[in-house]
Amino acid sequence: MAKTANVLQVLHLFTQARHQVRVAEIARLLEVSSATAYRYVAELEHTGFIESAATGVYVLGPAIVELDRQIRLHDPLIAAASDIMRTLSERTGGTTILARLHASKVVCVDQVRGRHGPKAVSYERGRAMPLYRGATSTVILAQLDRDAIRALAERDASEIRKAGLPTNPQALAERLRALGEKLVAHTQGEVDADALGWAIAIQHGKHLLGSLSVVMSRDAPDLAPQRIAEQLRRAALRVQGRLDSLKAS
Incomplete structure (x- = not known):
């Protein structure tokens, strides 16, 4: 399993200018192999932090919304x-x-x-x-x-x-x-x-x-x-x- 800190770096790639990412972008921007980028994506998709918007294209997932609600409330x-x-x-x-x-x-x-x-x-x-x-x-x-x-x-x-x-x-x-x-x-x-x-x-x-x-x-x-x-x-x-x-x- 990839280190948590490394996996979470993917979430920081989402910005106002970049609202979706591809596996190739993840690999390039984080300077990791394609296999490692795919592992990051699989773990984040499994936990709901990202989800597939199209083939090979990912956006932020519903887990982010759930956490935002918890922040607002608590x-x-x-x-x-x-x-x-x-x-x-x-x-x-x-x-x-x-x-x-x-x-x-x-x-x-x-x-x-x-x-x-x-x-x-x-x-x-x-x-x-x-x-x-x-x-x-x-x-x-x-x-x-x-x-x-x-x-x-x-x-x-x-x-x-x-x-x-x-x-x-x-x-x-x-x-x-x-x-x-x-x-x-x-x-x-x-x-x-x-x-x-x-x-x-x-x-x-x-x-x-x-x-x-x-x-x-x-x-x-x-x-x-x-x-x-x-x-x-x-x-x-x-x-x-x-x-x-x-x-x-």
Whole structure:
């Protein structure tokens, strides 16, 4: 039987641009033999993680949907934040986003549409976004330790430069430290041109989980940035308080 970690690499081949894969692609992209690629496919198909869409063509399977439902129902962060997000959207009028840090990306895990939010928000549930643009991501980036920032600066210099951030590790760390001291990050049009974003990091003890955000349309009536930031700060404290209660119990 193939090692689990190797088999699961196949699932990471599915992206927004690549929604189906062939065995030959698996072998080429993972640099394994055709026989090994077929073994990976057989194991994943047997467990329902992928299924055949046509001869030799595979798509994600129903087991993924089952697991997604379990996450929606039982993920502690979503459970702690769900009704708080609805209240935050009602009070601010904005769309609220709950995002998690995953490797070097940020993934939206829950969203509540607000009456004054943009028509569309790039931070859709399940969509991986870069760390370097938008309040939802950069407020997480600002909480990373210096070793993590140094590693990112060495690996993602091009993307960091495109985001208008310094690529020198020390300069990047200093810029992010200043951002982190503000607690609530605010950006305008960095991800979606018609959007204004406010975000705050969510911690569980010393563990950085992700961020909570409010996104408003640029033409939203009666914008009150300070009030939005304060509402967001209070909401984040309530989420973190609930997470601490779960840990204590």
